[in-house]
Amino acid sequence: MPEILDQARDQVLHNGVGLDEAGVLAVLNLPDEHLSATLQLAHDVRMRWCGPEVEVEGIVSLKTGGCPEDCHFCSQSGLFTSPVRSVWLDIPSLVKAAKQTAATGATEFCIVAAVRGPDDRLMKQMREGVAAIRAEVDIQVAASLGMLTQDQVDELVDMGVHRYNHNLETCRSYFPNVVTTHSWEERWETLRMVRESGMEVCCGGILGLGETVEQRAEFAAQLAELDPHEVPLNFLNPRPGTPLGDRPVVEGRDALRAIAAFRLAMPRTILRYAGGREITLGDLGTRDGLLGGINAVIVGNYLTTLGRPATDDLKLLDELKMPVKALSATL
Protein backbone atom coordinates (compact mmCIF):
# COMPACT_ATOMS: atom_id res chain seq x y z
CA MET A 1 0.00 0.00 0.00
CA PRO A 2 1.55 3.38 -0.96
CA GLU A 3 2.29 5.63 1.99
CA ILE A 4 -0.19 8.28 0.91
CA LEU A 5 -3.06 5.80 1.04
CA ASP A 6 -2.03 4.68 4.52
CA GLN A 7 -1.93 8.30 5.57
CA ALA A 8 -5.33 8.94 4.00
CA ARG A 9 -6.84 5.94 5.76
CA ASP A 10 -5.79 7.35 9.10
CA GLN A 11 -6.37 11.01 8.50
CA VAL A 12 -9.42 11.04 6.23
CA LEU A 13 -11.26 7.79 6.84
CA HIS A 14 -10.77 7.58 10.58
CA ASN A 15 -10.51 11.24 11.54
CA GLY A 16 -12.48 13.01 8.82
CA VAL A 17 -9.69 15.43 7.98
CA GLY A 18 -9.23 15.97 4.23
CA LEU A 19 -5.91 15.67 2.45
CA ASP A 20 -4.02 18.89 1.75
CA GLU A 21 -2.69 19.94 -1.65
CA ALA A 22 0.47 17.81 -1.38
CA GLY A 23 -1.58 14.80 -0.34
CA VAL A 24 -4.02 15.25 -3.23
CA LEU A 25 -1.10 15.56 -5.64
CA ALA A 26 0.42 12.34 -4.31
CA VAL A 27 -2.91 10.57 -4.95
CA LEU A 28 -3.19 12.04 -8.45
CA ASN A 29 0.32 10.77 -9.20
CA LEU A 30 -0.30 7.20 -8.04
CA PRO A 31 0.32 4.65 -10.79
CA ASP A 32 -2.61 2.74 -12.31
CA GLU A 33 -1.91 -0.38 -10.27
CA HIS A 34 -3.13 1.49 -7.17
CA LEU A 35 -6.25 2.93 -8.77
CA SER A 36 -8.69 0.35 -7.45
CA ALA A 37 -7.33 0.65 -3.90
CA THR A 38 -7.62 4.44 -4.17
CA LEU A 39 -11.21 4.26 -5.36
CA GLN A 40 -12.07 1.78 -2.61
CA LEU A 41 -10.63 4.08 0.03
CA ALA A 42 -12.50 7.09 -1.39
CA HIS A 43 -15.67 5.01 -1.36
CA ASP A 44 -15.09 4.00 2.27
CA VAL A 45 -14.57 7.67 3.15
CA ARG A 46 -17.80 8.65 1.43
CA MET A 47 -19.74 5.86 3.20
CA ARG A 48 -18.22 6.75 6.58
CA TRP A 49 -18.75 10.53 6.41
CA CYS A 50 -21.74 10.91 4.06
CA GLY A 51 -23.54 7.57 4.12
CA PRO A 52 -24.97 5.48 1.29
CA GLU A 53 -27.60 7.98 0.06
CA VAL A 54 -27.17 9.59 -3.33
CA GLU A 55 -28.53 13.05 -4.03
CA VAL A 56 -30.27 13.21 -7.38
CA GLU A 57 -30.66 16.49 -9.23
CA GLY A 58 -32.04 17.75 -12.51
CA ILE A 59 -30.89 20.96 -14.18
CA VAL A 60 -32.51 23.21 -16.72
CA SER A 61 -31.40 26.17 -18.73
CA LEU A 62 -33.69 29.17 -18.22
CA LYS A 63 -31.66 31.35 -20.54
CA THR A 64 -29.40 29.63 -23.04
CA GLY A 65 -26.55 31.10 -25.09
CA GLY A 66 -25.55 34.67 -25.89
CA CYS A 67 -23.42 35.06 -22.74
CA PRO A 68 -21.02 38.05 -22.82
CA GLU A 69 -18.28 36.13 -20.93
CA ASP A 70 -15.51 34.13 -22.60
CA CYS A 71 -15.10 30.93 -20.58
CA HIS A 72 -13.11 28.99 -23.17
CA PHE A 73 -14.92 25.69 -22.66
CA CYS A 74 -18.42 27.09 -22.99
CA SER A 75 -20.66 26.75 -26.04
CA GLN A 76 -22.97 29.41 -24.59
CA SER A 77 -20.52 32.27 -24.85
CA GLY A 78 -21.66 34.76 -27.46
CA LEU A 79 -18.02 35.52 -28.27
CA PHE A 80 -17.27 32.26 -30.08
CA THR A 81 -18.65 30.81 -33.31
CA SER A 82 -20.56 28.12 -31.44
CA PRO A 83 -23.81 26.97 -33.07
CA VAL A 84 -25.74 27.47 -29.81
CA ARG A 85 -28.34 30.23 -30.25
CA SER A 86 -29.82 32.37 -27.53
CA VAL A 87 -33.18 31.15 -26.22
CA TRP A 88 -35.35 31.71 -23.10
CA LEU A 89 -37.51 29.08 -21.45
CA ASP A 90 -41.08 30.13 -20.57
CA ILE A 91 -42.54 29.59 -17.09
CA PRO A 92 -44.97 26.76 -17.99
CA SER A 93 -42.09 24.82 -19.59
CA LEU A 94 -39.92 25.50 -16.54
CA VAL A 95 -42.60 24.11 -14.22
CA LYS A 96 -43.05 21.10 -16.50
CA ALA A 97 -39.30 20.44 -16.38
CA ALA A 98 -39.40 20.63 -12.57
CA LYS A 99 -42.27 18.13 -12.51
CA GLN A 100 -40.45 15.73 -14.79
CA THR A 101 -37.37 16.03 -12.61
CA ALA A 102 -39.34 15.39 -9.42
CA ALA A 103 -40.92 12.34 -11.06
CA THR A 104 -37.49 10.69 -11.23
CA GLY A 105 -37.21 10.94 -7.44
CA ALA A 106 -34.80 13.86 -7.65
CA THR A 107 -34.86 16.28 -4.72
CA GLU A 108 -32.95 19.10 -6.38
CA PHE A 109 -33.87 21.22 -9.37
CA CYS A 110 -31.29 23.75 -10.46
CA ILE A 111 -32.27 26.66 -12.69
CA VAL A 112 -29.34 27.91 -14.74
CA ALA A 113 -28.84 31.01 -16.89
CA ALA A 114 -25.98 31.81 -19.26
CA VAL A 115 -25.18 35.30 -18.02
CA ARG A 116 -22.39 37.26 -16.37
CA GLY A 117 -24.90 38.04 -13.65
CA PRO A 118 -28.67 38.49 -13.51
CA ASP A 119 -30.40 41.60 -14.93
CA ASP A 120 -33.90 42.75 -13.95
CA ARG A 121 -35.55 40.61 -16.61
CA LEU A 122 -33.84 37.47 -15.33
CA MET A 123 -34.62 38.22 -11.68
CA LYS A 124 -38.28 38.75 -12.62
CA GLN A 125 -38.35 35.46 -14.51
CA MET A 126 -36.77 33.77 -11.47
CA ARG A 127 -39.31 35.28 -9.09
CA GLU A 128 -42.21 34.04 -11.17
CA GLY A 129 -40.60 30.72 -12.01
CA VAL A 130 -39.54 29.78 -8.49
CA ALA A 131 -42.95 30.77 -7.08
CA ALA A 132 -44.71 28.65 -9.70
CA ILE A 133 -42.49 25.64 -9.01
CA ARG A 134 -42.87 25.93 -5.26
CA ALA A 135 -46.65 26.13 -5.63
CA GLU A 136 -46.89 23.03 -7.79
CA VAL A 137 -43.88 20.78 -7.32
CA ASP A 138 -42.35 19.09 -4.29
CA ILE A 139 -38.68 19.77 -4.97
CA GLN A 140 -35.88 21.97 -3.66
CA VAL A 141 -34.94 24.82 -5.97
CA ALA A 142 -31.33 25.78 -6.59
CA ALA A 143 -30.02 28.44 -8.97
CA SER A 144 -26.94 29.24 -11.02
CA LEU A 145 -27.08 32.74 -12.47
CA GLY A 146 -23.49 33.91 -12.49
CA MET A 147 -22.06 36.68 -10.33
CA LEU A 148 -24.47 38.32 -7.89
CA THR A 149 -24.83 41.60 -6.06
CA GLN A 150 -25.73 41.56 -2.38
CA ASP A 151 -29.29 42.66 -3.24
CA GLN A 152 -29.65 39.75 -5.64
CA VAL A 153 -28.33 37.31 -3.04
CA ASP A 154 -30.93 38.60 -0.58
CA GLU A 155 -33.66 38.37 -3.16
CA LEU A 156 -32.84 34.76 -4.02
CA VAL A 157 -32.97 33.86 -0.32
CA ASP A 158 -36.32 35.58 -0.17
CA MET A 159 -37.65 33.55 -3.12
CA GLY A 160 -36.75 30.35 -1.31
CA VAL A 161 -33.75 29.33 -3.40
CA HIS A 162 -31.92 27.07 -0.97
CA ARG A 163 -28.63 26.46 -2.79
CA TYR A 164 -26.59 28.55 -5.19
CA ASN A 165 -24.17 27.15 -7.74
CA HIS A 166 -21.22 29.20 -8.83
CA ASN A 167 -18.26 27.20 -10.09
CA LEU A 168 -14.70 28.39 -9.71
CA GLU A 169 -14.15 26.11 -12.76
CA THR A 170 -10.43 25.61 -12.21
CA CYS A 171 -7.65 26.56 -9.81
CA ARG A 172 -6.70 30.16 -9.25
CA SER A 173 -3.36 29.90 -11.06
CA TYR A 174 -4.89 28.46 -14.24
CA PHE A 175 -8.11 30.52 -14.33
CA PRO A 176 -6.70 33.39 -16.45
CA ASN A 177 -5.93 30.83 -19.19
CA VAL A 178 -9.59 29.86 -19.30
CA VAL A 179 -11.50 33.08 -18.63
CA THR A 180 -10.39 36.65 -19.33
CA THR A 181 -13.64 38.62 -18.93
CA HIS A 182 -13.80 38.24 -15.16
CA SER A 183 -11.51 37.02 -12.40
CA TRP A 184 -11.37 34.07 -10.04
CA GLU A 185 -11.54 36.57 -7.19
CA GLU A 186 -14.83 37.99 -8.49
CA ARG A 187 -16.26 34.51 -8.45
CA TRP A 188 -14.94 33.97 -4.93
CA GLU A 189 -16.68 37.19 -3.82
CA THR A 190 -20.07 35.92 -5.00
CA LEU A 191 -19.43 32.66 -3.17
CA ARG A 192 -18.61 34.58 0.00
CA MET A 193 -21.91 36.48 -0.15
CA VAL A 194 -23.85 33.29 -0.85
CA ARG A 195 -22.24 31.56 2.12
CA GLU A 196 -23.02 34.48 4.44
CA SER A 197 -26.64 34.58 3.29
CA GLY A 198 -27.24 31.08 4.62
CA MET A 199 -27.86 29.56 1.19
CA GLU A 200 -25.95 26.34 0.61
CA VAL A 201 -22.83 26.86 -1.49
CA CYS A 202 -22.41 24.65 -4.54
CA CYS A 203 -19.06 25.12 -6.21
CA GLY A 204 -17.01 22.90 -8.47
CA GLY A 205 -15.46 22.99 -11.86
CA ILE A 206 -14.27 21.24 -14.96
CA LEU A 207 -11.29 18.94 -15.31
CA GLY A 208 -9.46 18.62 -18.61
CA LEU A 209 -9.15 22.32 -19.47
CA GLY A 210 -5.39 21.93 -19.97
CA GLU A 211 -4.47 22.29 -16.30
CA THR A 212 -1.51 20.29 -14.99
CA VAL A 213 -1.84 17.57 -12.37
CA GLU A 214 -0.34 20.03 -9.89
CA GLN A 215 -3.06 22.52 -10.77
CA ARG A 216 -5.73 19.86 -10.28
CA ALA A 217 -4.36 19.35 -6.77
CA GLU A 218 -4.30 23.13 -6.25
CA PHE A 219 -7.95 23.27 -7.29
CA ALA A 220 -8.98 20.51 -4.87
CA ALA A 221 -7.21 22.35 -2.04
CA GLN A 222 -8.87 25.66 -2.93
CA LEU A 223 -12.29 24.02 -2.99
CA ALA A 224 -11.57 22.36 0.35
CA GLU A 225 -10.73 25.78 1.76
CA LEU A 226 -14.07 27.11 0.51
CA ASP A 227 -15.74 24.04 2.06
CA PRO A 228 -18.83 23.99 -0.16
CA HIS A 229 -21.91 21.97 0.65
CA GLU A 230 -21.69 20.48 -2.82
CA VAL A 231 -18.94 20.10 -5.44
CA PRO A 232 -20.07 19.30 -8.98
CA LEU A 233 -17.26 17.71 -10.99
CA ASN A 234 -17.44 18.13 -14.74
CA PHE A 235 -15.11 16.69 -17.35
CA LEU A 236 -14.50 18.73 -20.46
CA ASN A 237 -16.76 17.79 -23.31
CA PRO A 238 -14.98 19.78 -26.08
CA ARG A 239 -17.60 21.91 -27.81
CA PRO A 240 -17.31 22.84 -31.50
CA GLY A 241 -16.39 26.47 -32.05
CA THR A 242 -15.00 27.10 -28.56
CA PRO A 243 -11.26 27.74 -27.93
CA LEU A 244 -11.07 24.35 -26.18
CA GLY A 245 -13.06 22.59 -28.91
CA ASP A 246 -10.09 20.50 -30.02
CA ARG A 247 -8.83 19.42 -26.62
CA PRO A 248 -8.75 15.69 -25.92
CA VAL A 249 -11.19 14.36 -23.34
CA VAL A 250 -9.80 13.34 -19.95
CA GLU A 251 -8.61 9.72 -19.82
CA GLY A 252 -11.05 7.55 -17.91
CA ARG A 253 -8.45 6.45 -15.38
CA ASP A 254 -7.36 10.04 -14.73
CA ALA A 255 -10.97 11.06 -14.26
CA LEU A 256 -11.52 8.32 -11.68
CA ARG A 257 -8.27 9.15 -9.89
CA ALA A 258 -9.41 12.77 -9.70
CA ILE A 259 -12.80 11.77 -8.29
CA ALA A 260 -11.11 9.76 -5.54
CA ALA A 261 -8.59 12.51 -4.83
CA PHE A 262 -11.30 15.19 -4.55
CA ARG A 263 -13.22 12.95 -2.16
CA LEU A 264 -10.11 12.46 -0.06
CA ALA A 265 -9.70 16.26 0.05
CA MET A 266 -13.35 16.79 1.04
CA PRO A 267 -14.68 13.84 3.04
CA ARG A 268 -18.06 15.39 3.88
CA THR A 269 -19.08 17.29 0.76
CA ILE A 270 -21.73 16.22 -1.71
CA LEU A 271 -19.51 15.23 -4.64
CA ARG A 272 -21.64 15.26 -7.76
CA TYR A 273 -21.08 13.72 -11.14
CA ALA A 274 -21.96 16.56 -13.51
CA GLY A 275 -21.33 17.03 -17.23
CA GLY A 276 -19.00 15.00 -19.40
CA ARG A 277 -19.14 11.69 -17.55
CA GLU A 278 -20.76 9.91 -20.50
CA ILE A 279 -18.05 11.14 -22.89
CA THR A 280 -15.09 10.60 -20.56
CA LEU A 281 -16.04 7.37 -18.86
CA GLY A 282 -18.79 5.76 -20.90
CA ASP A 283 -21.63 3.80 -19.32
CA LEU A 284 -19.39 1.87 -16.94
CA GLY A 285 -17.87 5.05 -15.56
CA THR A 286 -20.97 6.01 -13.66
CA ARG A 287 -20.73 2.81 -11.63
CA ASP A 288 -16.98 3.24 -11.03
CA GLY A 289 -17.44 6.81 -9.86
CA LEU A 290 -20.28 5.91 -7.51
CA LEU A 291 -17.98 3.29 -6.02
CA GLY A 292 -15.08 5.74 -5.87
CA GLY A 293 -16.28 8.74 -3.91
CA ILE A 294 -19.23 10.20 -5.86
CA ASN A 295 -22.48 10.53 -3.89
CA ALA A 296 -24.66 12.67 -6.15
CA VAL A 297 -25.64 12.72 -9.81
CA ILE A 298 -27.27 15.00 -12.31
CA VAL A 299 -29.87 12.89 -14.06
CA GLY A 300 -31.29 13.45 -17.50
CA ASN A 301 -29.97 16.06 -19.88
CA TYR A 302 -27.52 18.88 -19.25
CA LEU A 303 -27.86 22.49 -20.44
CA THR A 304 -26.87 22.16 -24.09
CA THR A 305 -25.96 18.47 -24.32
CA LEU A 306 -27.78 15.27 -23.49
CA GLY A 307 -27.16 12.80 -20.68
CA ARG A 308 -28.01 9.16 -20.42
CA PRO A 309 -31.61 8.41 -19.47
CA ALA A 310 -32.45 9.04 -15.79
CA THR A 311 -33.88 5.51 -15.60
CA ASP A 312 -30.41 4.04 -16.30
CA ASP A 313 -28.90 5.93 -13.38
CA LEU A 314 -31.77 5.03 -11.05
CA LYS A 315 -31.50 1.36 -11.99
CA LEU A 316 -27.79 1.47 -11.24
CA LEU A 317 -28.37 3.08 -7.82
CA ASP A 318 -30.83 0.33 -7.07
CA GLU A 319 -28.29 -2.33 -8.07
CA LEU A 320 -25.62 -0.71 -5.92
CA LYS A 321 -28.07 -0.53 -2.99
CA MET A 322 -27.57 3.20 -2.74
CA PRO A 323 -30.87 4.82 -1.78
CA VAL A 324 -31.88 8.08 -3.45
CA LYS A 325 -31.77 10.79 -0.79
CA ALA A 326 -35.34 11.62 0.18
CA LEU A 327 -36.75 15.13 0.25
CA SER A 328 -37.43 14.93 4.00
CA ALA A 329 -33.71 14.33 4.55
CA THR A 330 -32.81 17.53 2.74
CA LEU A 331 -35.29 19.91 4.38
Next chain:
Amino acid sequence: MTAAVAGQTWCDRCGEAAVAGAHEQCAAARALEPPRYCGRCRRRMKVQVLPVGWSAICVEHGEIRS
Protein backbone atom coordinates in the same frame (compact mmCIF):
# COMPACT_ATOMS: atom_id res chain seq x y z
CA MET B 1 -35.48 11.82 -33.87
CA THR B 2 -31.88 10.98 -34.82
CA ALA B 3 -30.57 12.67 -37.93
CA ALA B 4 -26.90 13.77 -38.45
CA VAL B 5 -27.43 13.39 -42.20
CA ALA B 6 -29.55 10.37 -43.42
CA GLY B 7 -31.85 11.89 -46.01
CA GLN B 8 -31.00 15.51 -45.13
CA THR B 9 -29.37 18.17 -47.29
CA TRP B 10 -27.27 19.60 -44.45
CA CYS B 11 -25.67 17.93 -41.44
CA ASP B 12 -27.73 18.95 -38.41
CA ARG B 13 -24.65 18.91 -36.18
CA CYS B 14 -21.87 20.72 -38.08
CA GLY B 15 -24.00 22.54 -40.66
CA GLU B 16 -21.90 21.38 -43.61
CA ALA B 17 -23.34 19.87 -46.78
CA ALA B 18 -24.40 16.27 -46.27
CA VAL B 19 -22.41 15.28 -49.39
CA ALA B 20 -19.25 17.09 -48.21
CA GLY B 21 -17.41 14.19 -46.61
CA ALA B 22 -18.55 11.67 -44.06
CA HIS B 23 -20.35 12.86 -40.95
CA GLU B 24 -19.75 9.73 -38.89
CA GLN B 25 -18.32 11.72 -35.99
CA CYS B 26 -21.31 14.04 -36.13
CA ALA B 27 -23.68 11.09 -36.17
CA ALA B 28 -21.93 9.57 -33.15
CA ALA B 29 -21.90 12.89 -31.29
CA ARG B 30 -25.62 13.35 -31.93
CA ALA B 31 -26.35 10.48 -29.55
CA LEU B 32 -25.52 12.94 -26.77
CA GLU B 33 -26.38 16.25 -28.47
CA PRO B 34 -29.48 17.85 -29.91
CA PRO B 35 -29.36 19.06 -33.54
CA ARG B 36 -28.05 22.60 -34.03
CA TYR B 37 -28.66 23.24 -37.76
CA CYS B 38 -31.79 22.68 -39.78
CA GLY B 39 -31.13 19.68 -42.03
CA ARG B 40 -33.25 21.23 -44.78
CA CYS B 41 -31.97 24.81 -44.95
CA ARG B 42 -28.84 24.95 -42.76
CA ARG B 43 -30.20 27.74 -40.54
CA ARG B 44 -29.04 27.63 -36.93
CA MET B 45 -32.01 26.51 -34.90
CA LYS B 46 -33.24 27.77 -31.52
CA VAL B 47 -32.66 24.72 -29.36
CA GLN B 48 -34.02 24.17 -25.88
CA VAL B 49 -32.60 21.22 -23.97
CA LEU B 50 -34.84 20.02 -21.13
CA PRO B 51 -34.13 17.46 -18.40
CA VAL B 52 -36.17 15.07 -20.50
CA GLY B 53 -35.86 15.67 -24.26
CA TRP B 54 -35.24 18.74 -26.39
CA SER B 55 -36.93 20.92 -28.99
CA ALA B 56 -35.41 22.79 -31.92
CA ILE B 57 -37.03 25.49 -34.01
CA CYS B 58 -36.08 26.60 -37.52
CA VAL B 59 -37.72 29.92 -38.40
CA GLU B 60 -38.45 28.52 -41.86
CA HIS B 61 -39.24 24.87 -41.22
CA GLY B 62 -40.79 24.89 -37.79
CA GLU B 63 -40.19 22.77 -34.71
CA ILE B 64 -38.79 19.30 -34.22
CA ARG B 65 -38.65 17.46 -30.89
CA SER B 66 -36.84 14.48 -29.46
